Amino acid sequence: MFGAGYESGQSSAGRAIRRVVHAEVVDGGRDSTLTTSCRTATNSGGEEVGRRVREHAAYRAPVSPLEVSDLIVDHHPGSLDRVPVARADVVATLRAAGQSRGARIAARLPVLDGGLLDPAYVDRRLVAVHTELQRLSEELRIPERLAHLLGPLLTAVRSAEDAPDRIRVVDIGCGLGHVVRWLAAHEVLGPDVEVVGADVHAALVAEATRLADDEGLPCRFTRANAFRLDETAPGTIPTPGAAVRAATVYISTGLLHHFRGPDLDTFFAAQATPDTVAFCHYDIAATRIAPFGAWLFHRARMRDPLGRHDGVASARRAHDDTTLLHAARAARPLVPLIHEPTTRSNPLCTTLRPVLGIRPDLVGPLRAALGKEARRLQGVAG
């Protein structure tokens, strides 16, 4: 969602802000990236952009589908202010990418004057879609899976000579904060660990906060741009940007496939902060059966056509292990590793697997803390 991304994340800082949509295309047998300025902060030029996408798409077949939810919400990367989105732009972009089903879903979204998508409706719809998404995450026991790895990871972090008194775990792109709330509710990480959820989308952050407050869970949520973790973002709690910046460990689930090309590198580079000791990002394992599995599972468990569409698209967007390992090198000096690499795990038992990054001096303690599970770790060299 959202994360088709800003133009190379931080590289657009200080310039006119443009949201870009990457549609991977096959160009003479080689993958190249068609970068399309979809809309500006004032949303002008949408028509022109739609035309440009159509022209390109006429002779290039898209190979990596777009997610509708990525296109219908837009934010200013610095202020995180909501940027209006024209429905016609979204429909044109999806049509140009050859996604007629997605285009039909977008075409049915209600608009305000001037053809701009109704942001209140979009928020309600995305909260509903994310609530359905949480059901999948529950059934696949994603938080438990993450906690299983985070435990040894935090043991390694605590073993460092300069280990912080309090460890802060920040879930980037937390959506409704299911993982954060689960970790808080089950208190599995220890009393010295604070869990924070961060997402760019205000409506999701508000809903995550409401759900956590409702159950009195010891966690909090804030707004942040995954590409600009070093900036203070205006948000719902005092200096939320600072909370995100001081993360000891960054985590995420289902976020990485939203970022491609330079955005993926920028995402990892943003986590190479002085305070950060490790990261652990779970995303869909790019297996052969993933798109079919996603179709079947979303069909069986989700009702909203938008959620079903995006569920399949996200499986087809999933990055392979090599791409993730290479992109994660941008977070140097953190050492990139994959746990449960796709080639060595049963696709019916492992739907999401993490790319990890950890300070070089903590790789040994991590392996020790993992015990036999360390067999499932793979580095860049294999």
Add this chain to the structure above:
Amino acid sequence: MSALLLVALALVDAALSGFRASGGRNGRIRRRAADLRAARRGLLPGVPVLATSAAVALAVLGAADDRGARYAELDAAAWRMLAVLLPYAGIVAVSMLCYLAGSFRVATFAILAGLGPLTMVRPLLVVGGVVAAGWGTSAGAAVAATAGSGILLVEPYVHRRWYRTPL
């Protein structure tokens, strides 16, 4: 016996339908009470479905000249329906056991290879059960069609009635 088994299956199915109808609507973490409530809500329409099916069965029985023969005809239809539904129910039960008792890897397998696809084929199984039951007997077909269509309506009904929007 066949009728008792079908009633038991229908009640379990109705409770699970209620649970599924509530799925993806409540984002809270601790939900045991809410899940049980959803299952009870599934039983609410499930019981009238059974009562209606029983009424149809009694009606076709009452209308028969030879009630003993009609009873045997309905019993045979019920067993044919069970022959389709019981293996399915068995696989669902094993998948649920693996899901609930296994590690997260086993649970993932149970969902992807078991419960997910099984939910998808459930309507087909119910239709298959109705066709098997009604094979060559209009009395059996009438009862089975009433029960089958009713049981398929439980989930959409509960969903519309209580779980239209996120809670």
